[in-house]
Amino acid sequence: MVSEAPKIEGLFHEQPTCQTGSIAMWYSLIRNNPVTSDCQVIGVGWYKKRKGVEHEFLRFDISSPDNQHTSIVIAERSGGAHTANSDATALPPTPPETSARSPDVGDFSASSADESSPPLDKVTKSKGGKKQKMTTAELAAAISSSPKRDARDRVHFGTRLTAAGAQVEEMCDKPQRLCTLSFTDARPTANELATLLFVTSTQEPKYAIYQTQCYWFVATVFDALKMLYKGAVQDNPTHRGGTFRGVPVAIKASGEEVCAKYREARAVLAEEIEQQRRLKQEEEEERQRERDQRQAAEEAAKRAEEERQAAEERAQAAEEERQRERQAAEEAAQKERAAEERARAAEEERRREREQRQAAEEANAKLLQELEALKRAVASTQQA
Numbered sequence: 288m289v290s291e292a293p294k295i296e297g298l299f300h301e302q303p304t305c306q307t308g309s310i311a312m313w314y315s316l317i318r319n320n321p322v323t324s325d326c327q328v329i330g331v332g333w334y335k336k337r338k339g340v341e342h343e344f345l346r347f348d349i350s351s352p353d354n355q356h357t358s359i360v361i362a363e364r365s366g367g368a369h370t371a372n373s374d375a376t377a378l379p380p381t382p383p384e385t386s387a388r389s390p391d392v393g394d395f396s397a398s399s400a401d402e403s404s405p406p407l408d409k410v411t412k413s414k415g416g417k418k419q420k421m422t423t424a425e426l427a428a429a430i431s432s433s434p435k436r437d438a439r440d441r442v443h444f445g446t447r448l449t450a451a452g453a454q455v456e457e458m459c460d461k462p463q464r465l466c467t468l469s470f471t472d473a474r475p476t477a478n479e480l481a482t483l484l485f486v487t488s489t490q491e492p493k494y495a496i497y498q499t500q501c502y503w504f505v506a507t508v509f510d511a512l513k514m515l516y517k518g519a520v521q522d523n524p525t526h527r528g529g530t531f532r533g534v535p536v537a538i539k540a541s542g543e544e545v546c547a548k549y550r551e552a553r554a555v556l557a558e559e560i561e562q563q564r565r566l567k568q569e570e571e572e573e574r575q576r577e578r579d580q581r582q583a584a585e586e587a588a589k590r591a592e593e594e595r596q597a598a599e600e601r602a603q604a605a606e607e608e609r610q611r612e613r614q615a616a617e618e619a620a621q622k623e624r625a626a627e628e629r630a631r632a633a634e635e636e637r638r639r640e641r642e643q644r645q646a647a648e649e650a651n652a653k654l655l656q657e658l659e660a661l662k663r664a665v666a667s668t669q670q671a
Contacts, residue, residue: 293356298360299446300451302450303451305451306444307443309440310441310442310481311440314481318481321560323477325476326478327476328347328348328475329357330347330348331348332466332467333465333468341531342363343529344362345362346361347360356446357448359446360480361444362504364439365441366438366496367437367439438494439494440487440504442484466522466528468520470519471519472518473516474516482549482556487504488504490541490545500536510542515546
């Protein structure tokens with residue numbers, strides 16, 4: 288039985304609609320959550336719309352820590368607001384890579400190039416009410432003259448097999464998947480991917496249709512992944528990415544610089560993590576010391592209480608012993624008094640016996656005297 292998807296902000300989202308946000312915001316969510324280092328990128332797809340502006344974007348499938356769930360993350364670049372000194376009248380037809388749905392949501396339902404689109408030298412321009420062909424050189428000149436504007440780099444994400452995930456999946460239905468990137472060795476983590484997307488975004492914060500457009504963003508991230516992860520395997524190296532209507536579009540090479548900034552950012556993040564670990568360890572050690580002190584105080588109080596109870600028990604035992612001794616003394620005294628009373632009673636009994644014997648003897652003597660007197664009287668009578 289599949290467990291419930293984990294609650295990891297910025298990755299796993301099971302609401303009815305997918306979530307969208309800037310890459311900077313997404314990076315702050317992912318980098319500050321250590322659990323994202325246990326979520327691995329299991330697949331990368333490079334997508335290109337078949338018609339219109341031929342917008343390109345990347346899809347990342349990211350596993351949950353228990354490998355039971357998958358988050359789908361789409362990363363893209365589009366043009367944002369023009370800079371303050373830009374001349375709007377000088378802009379050529381640029382890709383409308385925004386949608387009426389939300390200022391932060393890319394137009395994934397819009398078009399993307401197809402093979403039947405005319406080449407650049409078939410594109411027309413108007414002059415005096417007549418349409419004329421715009422050559423590749425003219426279009427390139429028009430594109431190169433376009434001012435830079437702030438880039439809008441965003442991600443869209445949702446948990447696969449949910450309503451939010453289905454919305455993200457739908458964004459990939461109509462565009463063509465040009466190629467994929469798989470990893471035979473170490474895989475990027477969600478935390479590492481967020482760092483790479485962020486440093487790529489900050490490497491060129493301005494959107495320029497002739498150099499740092501959606502093609503540049505996708506190609507730079509894709510190439511950086513291949514440079515950073517030696518086991519990365521691309522399945523279609525000759526795809527049509529970075530082209531418009533079959534013609535290659537100029538892309539500024541930024542892979543090496545982005546990789547260097549990525550390594551710097553990861554080193555800074557590693558130092559921050561180490562500092563946080565040390566701080567957490569120090570806080571834990573301080574808490575442990577407080578716990579030890581509290582435990583020692585509790586144990587001392589417990590020992591003092593035990594000693595007090597032992598002293599009370601000893602005092603109680605001594606008192607009980609004294610009571611037993613007093614009781615024994617009282618019992619001995621009672622026995623002695625009883626013995627004395629018995630002795631007095633025996634003496635009294637002997638005295639009474641003596642008195643009775645004396646009385647008896649006196650009575651006998653008296654009887655003998657009376658008898659002698661009687662005998663004398665009888666003898667006198669006889670003589671007379």
